[in-house]
Amino acid sequence: MLRDDLQKALKEAMLAKDILTTSAVRMIIAGQKEKDVEARGKGQEKASDAELMSMMQGMIKQRNDSIKMFLEGNRPELAEKEKAEISVIERFLPKQMDEAETQAAVKAIIAETGANSMKDMGKVMGGLKAKYAGSLDMGKVNAIVKALLSGN
Numbered sequence: 001m002l003r004d005d006l007q008k009a010l011k012e013a014m015l016a017k018d019i020l021t022t023s024a025v026r027m028i029i030a031g032q033k034e035k036d037v038e039a040r041g042k043g044q045e046k047a048s049d050a051e052l053m054s055m056m057q058g059m060i061k062q063r064n065d066s067i068k069m070f071l072e073g074n075r076p077e078l079a080e081k082e083k084a085e086i087s088v089i090e091r092f093l094p095k096q097m098d099e100a101e102t103q104a105a106v107k108a109i110i111a112e113t114g115a116n117s118m119k120d121m122g123k124v125m126g127g128l129k130a131k132y133a134g135s136l137d138m139g140k141v142n143a144i145v146k147a148l149l150s151g152n
Contacts, residue, residue, distance in 0.1 A: 002049045003032065005092060020081070024088035031055050053134025056089050061139070063089075094135040105132055106144050118149050 013021035035047035063082040070079040109127040
């Protein structure tokens with residue numbers, strides 16, 4: 001489904017002569033192909049949608065870091081380009097969970113896995129990635145899991 005959406009978006013952007021969207025979608029597709037090659041190395045036919053969503057989350061994180069650097073370097077035009085790319089990437093990701101939904105999801109996975117200490121953090125994070133890939137910011141989730149498992 002995600003792969004079809006990307007191809008359709010690329011065709012539409014090319015027909016509309018939307019250079020920014022075309023380049024951003026091409027970048028996502030290139031990343032997808034990289035993930036597919038990695039997956040074949042692991043004996044899978046292709047990368048899962050969850051892996052692709054995780055990759056796109058990483059792309060967004062990279063762009064946010066770039067925006068910060070461009071603004072510090074007094075290059076607002078480059079920061080705007082990065083923001084525009086983020087909006088294109090976000091079109092292919094599910095809606096991000098808010099704070100309350102994230103807390104509920106973390107608590108549910110902790111209950112499912114029977115986690116009760118920091119030693120179980122890997123199980124919890126793995127469960128969250130498998131079930132909620134793309135709709136959770138794993139950086140923020142990390143702090144929530146730590147707080148819940150350490151009893152804070």
